[in-house]
Amino acid sequence: MNRANRVPTSKELIYRHIAEQGFASKAELLDRFRIPSSTLTRTLEEMTADRLIQASGLGPSSGGRRPIVYETNPAFGYFFGLEISRSHASLGFFDVRMNPMSFTRWRMDEAMTPDKLIAHAEKTIKAILFDHKIEPSQVKGFGIGAVGPLDREQGVVLRPLHFAAPGWQDVPICRMAEEATGFNSHLENGANAALMGERWALRRSNPQHMLYVHAGIGLRSAMMSNGRIVHGSIDLEGAVGQMIIQADGTRLHEGGNFGALEAYASIQALEKQAQAQAKLGRGGWAEQLRLAPEQIRYEDLLQALRQGHPAALELFDGAAVYLGIGLANMINMFHPETVILGGSLIYSDERFYKTAIETARQNVYYYPMYQPIFTKGELREDAVATGAALMMWRSMEI
Numbered sequence: 001m002n003r004a005n006r007v008p009t010s011k012e013l014i015y016r017h018i019a020e021q022g023f024a025s026k027a028e029l030l031d032r033f034r035i036p037s038s039t040l041t042r043t044l045e046e047m048t049a050d051r052l053i054q055a056s057g058l059g060p061s062s063g064g065r066r067p068i069v070y071e072t073n074p075a076f077g078y079f080f081g082l083e084i085s086r087s088h089a090s091l092g093f094f095d096v097r098m099n100p101m102s103f104t105r106w107r108m109d110e111a112m113t114p115d116k117l118i119a120h121a122e123k124t125i126k127a128i129l130f131d132h133k134i135e136p137s138q139v140k141g142f143g144i145g146a147v148g149p150l151d152r153e154q155g156v157v158l159r160p161l162h163f164a165a166p167g168w169q170d171v172p173i174c175r176m177a178e179e180a181t182g183f184n185s186h187l188e189n190g191a192n193a194a195l196m197g198e199r200w201a202l203r204r205s206n207p208q209h210m211l212y213v214h215a216g217i218g219l220r221s222a223m224m225s226n227g228r229i230v231h232g233s234i235d236l237e238g239a240v241g242q243m244i245i246q247a248d249g250t251r252l253h254e255g256g257n258f259g260a261l262e263a264y265a266s267i268q269a270l271e272k273q274a275q276a277q278a279k280l281g282r283g284g285w286a287e288q289l290r291l292a293p294e295q296i297r298y299e300d301l302l303q304a305l306r307q308g309h310p311a312a313l314e315l316f317d318g319a320a321v322y323l324g325i326g327l328a329n330m331i332n333m334f335h336p337e338t339v340i341l342g343g344s345l346i347y348s349d350e351r352f353y354k355t356a357i358e359t360a361r362q363n364v365y366y367y368p369m370y371q372p373i374f375t376k377g378e379l380r381e382d383a384v385a386t387g388a389a390l391m392m393w394r395s396m397e398i
Helices: 010-021 026-033 037-049 114-132 173-181 190-201 237-242 267-279 285-289 298-306 310-334 344-348 350-362 380-394
Strands: 053-058 068-072 078-084 088-095 100-107 139-146 185-189 210-215 219-225 338-342 373-375
Touching: 010 026, 010 037, 010 068, 026 037, 037 053, 078 114, 078 173, 078 190, 078 380, 088 114, 088 380, 100 114, 100 380, 114 173, 139 173, 139 190, 139 380, 173 185, 185 190, 185 380, 190 210, 190 219, 190 338, 190 380, 210 310, 210 344, 219 237, 219 310, 267 285, 267 298, 267 310, 285 298, 285 310, 298 310, 298 344, 310 338, 310 344, 310 350, 338 344, 338 350, 338 380, 344 350, 350 373
Parallel strands: 078 139, 139 185, 210 338, 338 373
Antiparallel strands: 053 068, 078 088, 088 100, 210 219
16 A cells, blocks of 8 residues: 555554654643543553653643653664765765764766665665664665656656766666665655755744755756645656746757756756857856866856856856746746755855845735745755655654
8 A cells, every 4th residue: 555645543643743843742642633531641652662752751730740741762763865966966864853863975976877876875874874883674764865757656767867977767776775775765856855854844834835946957846735745647857947938048958948947047058158158259268267168067167156257147147037037937836835945056156046036036926915935945955865764754654
């Protein structure tokens, strides 16, 4: 049975509530779930005996005896979360309270094929467990958040674009991870995983309708409605980059739409524009970078931006404006409470971020009556790995 589609048990609901709130008393749980006191007492005793939860002391008194306060047992189990992006991979290790115990990052270079990635992850996992003196049997799951397109049900990375290493087509990544580690594994696209992680970090404020947009080598997005990730009929997370924002515009690559957002607001777009300017002798790129046009890369543009090079400022400002227009289009369709922006372009410079969100605000319908909250999130670079591990936490047997 697909656990995501079944009705959770009262034990699961109680456990999730305690976990999300941090702690809870019996009185709070009775008020929340409206179940008989004797049933709740029996359930709490069973959960304590199973080491799912533990008494953490006494809460404040409302006139009688101080109530026992319960919290989750952090040693009940552990989770790994793996991010696979075009530029890097990261591996997070978490206890059952989703406290990060370790984070490791490495480059996805020309040598990082799927086999090499899994071998590197396996070696890193063994070292982490050894350092923390944790047995593999205590690990409850290994979540993976990856660049799409994906087949989530089969755990397969299909045909993502722009990986430096060969072999990233039709990769049964979950099967490979399970065979290497012995841990149960599930796959989710990276944008969705990032949004799950950020929603967990913001759980105290309980946002229900959220939009996540990642601007880096490409563009990715995720949406949450009523606290749940919105999944389409197929998992094509990069499709937001094909939103047409200029009908007679250029396209980034063969097969892409003409005038698509990714052709104006992505790392590849910036590189392509700077290279074209340099070939025509414009922008002062030859004097600034002392590189052949085809050698210009994002890192060079970023350095020029931080040095205040006029052509770099113009490139990044233009990309930020286009991204803001794309954001406004998505916001006008979905009306989220919170918009989280991530990715290398967002973190490139504060001016880029501010220009993008100000452009979005100016083009949001019903503004200022309706004003979504814009943020870079709480977890940022750790969001995908955290969300991937959280996915396994939510599917944990209780």
